């Protein structure tokens with residue numbers, strides 16, 4: 871069974887930390903999450919960026935202002951730049967971040 875988040879909190883350094891039911895703890899940088907936002911708008915922006923000038927890495931980092939569960943399969947993460955449509959599936963969160 872896929873690990874589920876057991877605890878979720880914003881660290882003083884601005885990173886999001888998630889503790890998983892398999893005992894792992896991962897930290898997520900706001901900029902990394904923002905760059906990997908899976909919503910349609912961001913996917914489109916990233917595809918366009920490949921064809922034009924700016925690589926996605928140049929997107930400005932944005933603080934995480936809110937993260938709330940969507941059912942038991944994803945988190946909706948709100949960023950300081952006002953972007954809030956990203957639904958991050960747990961599988962994606964398990965791939966991103968660092969231990």
Ligand SMILES: [Zn+2]
Pocket residue numbers: 907908909910911912913953955956
């Ligand atoms: Zn997005």
